[in-house]
Amino acid sequence: MDITVMGTGTKIKTIILSTLLYLSTLSVVHAATWQITPRISGDEVYSDNINTVNIEEDDSLISLLSTGLELEYSAAVSSFSADYQLTRAWYSHDHQLDNNFNELSASGRLQLFPDGLSLTFGSSISNVSRSNARNANADIISGDTVEYKNHFAGLEYKSSNNSFNVDSEIIFSKAEAEDDIGEREGYNATFTSTNGNNSRYIFWDIDGQYNDYDDDQKSGRFYSFDAKFGYISHYKINPFIRYYDEDTSGNVSTKNVQGSSSIGAGVRWQVMNSLVLDVTYNWVDEQKEQEQQDNDDYLSASISWTPSDRAKLSARVYRRFFGDAYEFDLSHRLKRISTKVTYTEELDIFDRFELEQGVPQEIWCLAAAPQDTDSCIIQPGAGANLEDYFLTGSTTPLVPVETDEFTLNKSLLASVSFTGNRSTITVTTSRTRRENLEIEDYDTYDLFSLSLSRQTSRNTALDIKMSLNKNLFDNDNPLTLMQRDYYRTYSISFLHALNQKLNLTYSVQHLNRNSNRQYTYEENRASIKLVKEF
Numbered sequence: 001m002d003i004t005v006m007g008t009g010t011k012i013k014t015i016i017l018s019t020l021l022y023l024s025t026l027s028v029v030h031a032a033t034w035q036i037t038p039r040i041s042g043d044e045v046y047s048d049n050i051n052t053v054n055i056e057e058d059d060s061l062i063s064l065l066s067t068g069l070e071l072e073y074s075a076a077v078s079s080f081s082a083d084y085q086l087t088r089a090w091y092s093h094d095h096q097l098d099n100n101f102n103e104l105s106a107s108g109r110l111q112l113f114p115d116g117l118s119l120t121f122g123s124s125i126s127n128v129s130r131s132n133a134r135n136a137n138a139d140i141i142s143g144d145t146v147e148y149k150n151h152f153a154g155l156e157y158k159s160s161n162n163s164f165n166v167d168s169e170i171i172f173s174k175a176e177a178e179d180d181i182g183e184r185e186g187y188n189a190t191f192t193s194t195n196g197n198n199s200r201y202i203f204w205d206i207d208g209q210y211n212d213y214d215d216d217q218k219s220g221r222f223y224s225f226d227a228k229f230g231y232i233s234h235y236k237i238n239p240f241i242r243y244y245d246e247d248t249s250g251n252v253s254t255k256n257v258q259g260s261s262s263i264g265a266g267v268r269w270q271v272m273n274s275l276v277l278d279v280t281y282n283w284v285d286e287q288k289e290q291e292q293q294d295n296d297d298y299l300s301a302s303i304s305w306t307p308s309d310r311a312k313l314s315a316r317v318y319r320r321f322f323g324d325a326y327e328f329d330l331s332h333r334l335k336r337i338s339t340k341v342t343y344t345e346e347l348d349i350f351d352r353f354e355l356e357q358g359v360p361q362e363i364w365c366l367a368a369a370p371q372d373t374d375s376c377i378i379q380p381g382a383g384a385n386l387e388d389y390f391l392t393g394s395t396t397p398l399v400p401v402e403t404d405e406f407t408l409n410k411s412l413l414a415s416v417s418f419t420g421n422r423s424t425i426t427v428t429t430s431r432t433r434r435e436n437l438e439i440e441d442y443d444t445y446d447l448f449s450l451s452l453s454r455q456t457s458r459n460t461a462l463d464i465k466m467s468l469n470k471n472l473f474d475n476d477n478p479l480t481l482m483q484r485d486y487y488r489t490y491s492i493s494f495l496h497a498l499n500q501k502l503n504l505t506y507s508v509q510h511l512n513r514n515s516n517r518q519y520t521y522e523e524n525r526a527s528i529k530l531v532k533e534f
Contacts, residue, residue, distance in 0.1 A: 032075035060093035080108035121153040133398040182352025186213035220250040261285035358399035364389040405438040
């Protein structure tokens with residue numbers, strides 16, 4: 001099925017503007033509340049290494065002047081929220097870098113019919129790192145960022161009753177990047193359905209999705225469909241059949257993405273109302289998977305457990321075209337402790353995380369200490385003083401490029417939060433493995449973070465944060481050397497509410513980056529920020 005989406009960005013913006021106009025008329029007819037909060041802020045930031053290099057460091061005073069507007073709308077059948085900020089930045093060491101930066105986060109919902117049909121829409125603007133391999137910590141202070149926009153609008157249908165449960169949506173989206181990397185437009189559709197409590201003889205569990213994206217010249221589509229239909233017996237052992245199918249298409253390379261199809265027979269054990277176990281034996285469609293090495297029949301299993309309103313566990317193991325696949329979702333909440341653990345495996349295309357070799361760069365090291373690689377200079381500038389250095393070789397940096405192949409993202413996230421009377425402690429750890437399925441090369445992103453927030457008095461608060469990141473690029477690429485980047489960030493912020501509408505924040509931050517192929521640097525920052533709301 002070929003469906004071309006044209007003018008998606010214009011359509012989405014038209015939908016959002018029309019909906020906002022409609023919401024304004026609704027507030028006259030129905031009881032609704034608008035909350036509009038303008039603000040202005042000034043921020044002075046001192047950096048002792050504004051260029052994030054390991055030699056001939058420059059300090060700078062960055063002055064930021066921001067104007068912002070926050071909107072909140074709420075009514076019986078609709079809601080909308082938006083937060084926009086425009087920031088002007090001045091850099092004392094080089095005024096050629098002075099620039100404006102936009103930030104936006106907006107989303108809304110309009111209920112069209114009382115039976116569950118709604119219109120959803122939203123938009124975002126953020127300033128992201130131009131290259132995670134060059135400097136994943138890049139922000140508007142250090143520079144080297146790219147403005148990235150994302151707009152979406154679509155329809156959502158949700159219904160839950162004693163006969164059936166349905167959760168479905170179709171979303172049109174458009175992503176735009178200042179450097180044209182990671183741009184795409186298209187749509188994705190999802191559909192899930194289960195039987196209701198009134199079902200006496202038949203149960204079902206359906207989960208499907210379809211994604212269709214294209215950039216300027218190429219297109220990529222992929223879908224998956226997983227369905228179970230079974231008979232409800234009186235012995236808590238319920239037989240069912242399972243059908244699974246997924247495939248990809250488009251004019252991008254799909255040499256290593258053939259798809260997968262199988263049909264199976266299984267049993268569902270209803271241990272109790274809150275605990276369900278499924279086991280299935282699946283026969284693989286050998287004709288569809290004849291090009292794959294692992295096309296044997298297999299066992300799949302799943303578990304769903306909801307012992308209380310505060311705890312929920314779901315997990316399953318099955319097989320996809322790339323091999324064994326897993327899903328896991330655990331949430332648990334006590335009076336003061338909340339825990340969340342998730343693991344997902346998802347296909348993607350046309351993102352901005354693909355890397356390739358760029359132009360070779362010279363490496364100069366100290367003549368007195370050639371073994372001290374942290375003091376080496378990579379591609380020194382024209383004005384660099386190289387009197388005490390000698391040329392030791394060259395390196396080829398990794399640079400971001402457009403992604404024209406399907407990628408597989410395997411993501412694990414675990415978070416624990418403790419909330420006390422005046423303090424909140426949050427520990428988060430995550431790992432994302434991004435694999436290019438055509439060249440079988442993968443990158444990994446690891447994160448560990450710890451944050452402490454404490455309300456020290458009625459008008460003051462203290463925030464302490466620490467984050468450790470490890471990024472590995474080109475792990476299995478035979479043509480390049482693997483790049484290892486370690487980031488350590490420590491920050492302390494003290495907020496003082498001078499009055500209800502005026503806040504003052506003092507912050508200090510230390511950043512440390514160590515890399516085997518890129519710059520190794522340290523940077524310290526100190527800032528003071530004043531925010532006035534109206």
